[in-house]
Amino acid sequence: xxxxxxxxxxxxxxxxxxxxxxxxxxxxxxxxxxxxxxxxxxxxxxxxxxxxxxxxxxxxxxxxxxxxxxxxxxxxxxxxxxxxxxxxxxxxxxxxxxxxxxxxxxxxxxxxxxxxxxxxxxxxxxxxxxxxxxxxxxxxxxxxxxxxxxxxxxxxxxxxxxxxxxxxxxxxxxxxxxxxxxxxxxxxxxxxxxxxxxxxxxxxxxxxxxxxxxxxxxxxxxxxxxxxx
DNA sequence: GCAAAGATTTGCT
DNA sequence: GCAAATCTTTGCC
Numbered sequence: 001x002x003x004x005x006x007x008x009x010x011x012x013x014x015x016x017x018x019x020x021x022x023x024x025x026x027x028x029x030x031x032x033x034x035x036x037x038x039x040x041x042x043x044x045x046x047x048x049x050x051x052x053x054x055x056x057x058x059x060x061x062x063x064x065x066x067x068x069x070x071x072x073x074x075x076x077x078x079x080x081x082x083x084x085x086x087x088x089x090x091x092x093x094x095x096x097x098x099x100x101x102x103x104x105x106x107x108x109x110x111x112x113x114x115x116x117x118x119x120x121x122x123x124x125x126x127x128x129x130x131x132x133x134x135x136x137x138x139x140x141x142x143x144x145x146x147x148x149x150x151x152x153x154x155x156x157x158x159x160x161x162x163x164x165x166x167x168x169x170x171x172x173x174x175x176x177x178x179x180x181x182x183x184x185x186x187x188x189x190x191x192x193x194x195x196x197x198x199x200x201x202x203x204x205x206x207x208x209x210x211x212x213x214x215x216x217x218x219x220x221x222x223x224x225x226x227x228x229x
Numbered sequence: 230g231c232a233a234a235g236a237t238t239t240g241c242t
Numbered sequence: 243g244c245a246a247a248t249c250t251t252t253g254c255c
Contacts (some may be wrong), residue, residue: 059236068236070251078251096248098237115236156237201236227237 018182020174023086027060027105027112030086031216034058034103036185036192039119041162044179048127051162053119053152054185056192056221059199060214061102062112068205071111082111087174087182091159091166098156099165103173103182117200117215119152120223121161128152128161154225193219200227 022033034055041051061069061082070079070092081090082104090102090113102113121128128151152161159165164180173182196213203210217224 061236070236073252076251092236093248093250095235095237096250100236102236117236154237160238199236204235225237 016184017176018087018174018184020087023103023105023174024107025105027062027114028214030103030105031058031060031114031214032194034114034116034182035194035216035218036189038122038183038185039116039158039162040181040183041124041164042179043127048130049124051124051127051131052122053128053158053162054122055116055119056218056223057116057118057225058216059115059117060105060112060216061115062106062214064111066205066212067209068199068202069111069113075111079111081169082113083109085172087172089168089171089173089180091164091169093166094156099159100155101159101162101164101168115155116158117155118217118221118223118225119158120221121148121151125151131163132157132160149222153223154227157225195219200225 018037023030025033035058037055039053039055043050061071063069064071064074066072071082075083078092079090081088084104085108086105088104090104091099093099101116103116104113106112125148132151152158162180168180171178171180173180175181195217197215198211198213199215
């Protein structure tokens with residue numbers, strides 16, 4: 001015990017896992033809980049640096065009635081985890097090339113989830129950039145994003161930067177020992193200024209779903225997705 | 230069994 | 243600003 005730390009709690013090495021109760025709440029409330037929280041990815045082999053990002057953009061998909069949701073046609077092999085326990089990861093492939101990460105919300109059997117659309121890199125930026133590097137059909141390698149704060153500025157980019165694919169479906173993001181998990185916002189982080197607007201890329205759902213203000217962003221973040229800005 | 234569209238990103242016009 | 247890339251899932255015959 002040194003004089004400089006006397007009277008203060010010792011520095012915490014382990015962060016608390018994300019509280020599952022915050023995700024079993026109504027999804028629109030859970031969305032606000034998730035903004036400012038951290039997405040953490042450990043490299044199982046310990047080769048790459050630990051990747052951490054601050055969640056700044058999410059979208060809610062709620063119930064079978066929501067015609068924009070993958071759950072609209074009832075449980076299928078693809079979407080069945082949406083009908084299960086909150087805090088579980090649901091990852092799907094869109095357009096045959098990009099993966100998207102969702103956090104399941106609400107208790108079973110209500111199918112709901114939050115799509116993680118963008119995060120601000122906190123640490124492990126080099127690992128994120130190298131994970132994003134891909135050989136394109138042209139034979140060229142993408143640069144992994146021109147600016148650090150854009151490295152995970154989109155739902156497909158979050159998965160690319162964090163090395164997430166469909167094999168992550170079913171992981172418990174509230175388990176502190178999971179290689180992919182959520183962590184509560186750092187204690188001294190100010191509460192983010194949250195703005196809502198309609199979800200992106202779901203015009204096919206028709207009204208009223210297309211207009212529901214179920215996209216949540218941290219106002220002013222430089223890491224918001226391009227289409228959603 | 231086949232055709233169509235998709236919770237996106239990128240590069241070129 | 244627009245279209246290509248790419249393949250899984252769904253809808254219809």
